[in-house]
Amino acid sequence: MYSMKVDFLIVGQGLAGSLLAHFLETQGASIFVIDPDGSGSASRRAAGLINPVTGRYFVKSWRVDELIPFARETYRTLEQQLGGSFFHERCILRALGSAKEENDWLARAGDPGYLAYMGDHTKSEHFQTLLYPTLAYGQTLQSAQLNVAIFLDFFQKQLIRKNELSKNNFNYNDLKINRAAVVYQDIEARGVIFCEGFGAIHNPFFNYLPFRGDKGEALIVKIPGADFEQIVKQNNTFIAPLGNDLYWVGATYEWHFENDTPTEKARLELLERLDTVLKMPYEVIEHWAAIRPTVKDRRPFLGQHPQFQQLWIFNGLGTKGASLAPFWAHHLSNVILEDAILDPEVDITRFNHTKQ
Ligand SMILES: Cc1cc2nc3c(=O)[nH]c(=O)nc-3n(C[C@H](O)[C@H](O)[C@H](O)COP(=O)(O)OP(=O)(O)OC[C@H]3O[C@@H](n4cnc5c(N)ncnc54)[C@H](O)[C@@H]3O)c2cc1C
Structure with missing residues (x-):
């Protein structure tokens, strides 16, 4: 038995x-x-980002029209069932560094298939105490962050x-x-x-x-007083809020790796990128690495x-x-x-x- x-x-x-x-x-x-x-x-x-429009050309992710509403409903149901708060609908501020990028964003945002996902674009002065200037930011709609x-x-x-x-x-x-x-x-x-x-x-x-595997590394940083609710994507770097002045910063992508432990090379790369984006002082709290199950x-x-x-x-x-x-x-x-x-x-x- x-x-x-x-x-x-x-x-x-x-x-x-x-x-x-x-x-x-x-x-x-x-x-x-x-x-x-x-x-x-x-x-x-993971940062747990749900991002409907990705890449240099602002293209909708595969089957996003089905995936995003279903994910939103599922995580909300799970929040109720489990009695926790882990799903946050947040705009992604996507830095547009050149007039060409800004034009590409505006052209794509006018496409009827993209109206549900691409909002206004906003000038960067709004974020000048926190971030180094870029020309403008495109704002995504229906994006979210799951605190996995x-x-x-x-x-x-x-x-x-x-x-x-x-x-x-x-x-x-x-x-x-x-x-x-x-x-x-x-x-x-x-x-x-x-x-x-x-x-x-x-x-x-x-x-x-x-299976392929793709090693990713990220930093958890403390930015006292930043009080920032959106997700930023600037200079290939995401900064996503975790609460209590903590932010997820990442990530790296590495197809050739020996193990899943954090490396000094990735830490330096992430810090270098972060220093071109973030104006405010910060402190690195943790350094994470894991292998994404890419195929x-x-x-x-x-x-x-x-x-x-x-x-x-x-x-x-x-x-x-x-x-x-x-x-x-x-x-x-x-x-x-x-x-x-x-x-x-x-x-x-x-x-x-x-x-x-
Ligand atoms: C740095 C980084 C950033 C990321 N950012 C994002 C993001 O912003 N948005 C997004 O959507 N995705 C992101 N991802 C990708 C995302 O993490 C993966 O798509 C997803 O987590 C894969 O989930 P999984 O359950 O398939 O695998 P995993 O999360 O790897 O889980 C597998 C589980 O199986 C267990 N396991 C393995 N072998 C055994 C065994 N023999 N016996 C018992 N248990 C076993 C492990 O302990 C583990 O808990 C990111 C990944 C990384 C590394």
């Missing part, structure tokens, strides 16, 4: 695992989550209260796959859903998928193992977990529980298992 029987085991309690747990439970399934700690996970190091670590703490407490979390590493060798179920140590389940972020490169069932074609990885139908994956959230996770967790939950058709854009069958 097994000491526990659940519908699904979930491996990983980052954004992917937590959102998936939320939707599976909401749709009536029982779950049990395994994650040793996750304190260095990408989710807990606070959300995950609240979610973790709920899991612990409901006896649904084991703070251990999932040991792949201990998984037995039977015809209709899986057995992991003393737990029997209908299936396992792997949500290990970049840790999935160690997963013997799914590491054939083309070859920049689309999430959702689906079922080609050989073992009881094994599923939810991964590949890359640089945009805060906006992607709610919509795709809900989608996967519908696929698993309601037999909905998996969206081919995210279905892992786009990669050939046998080639590896």
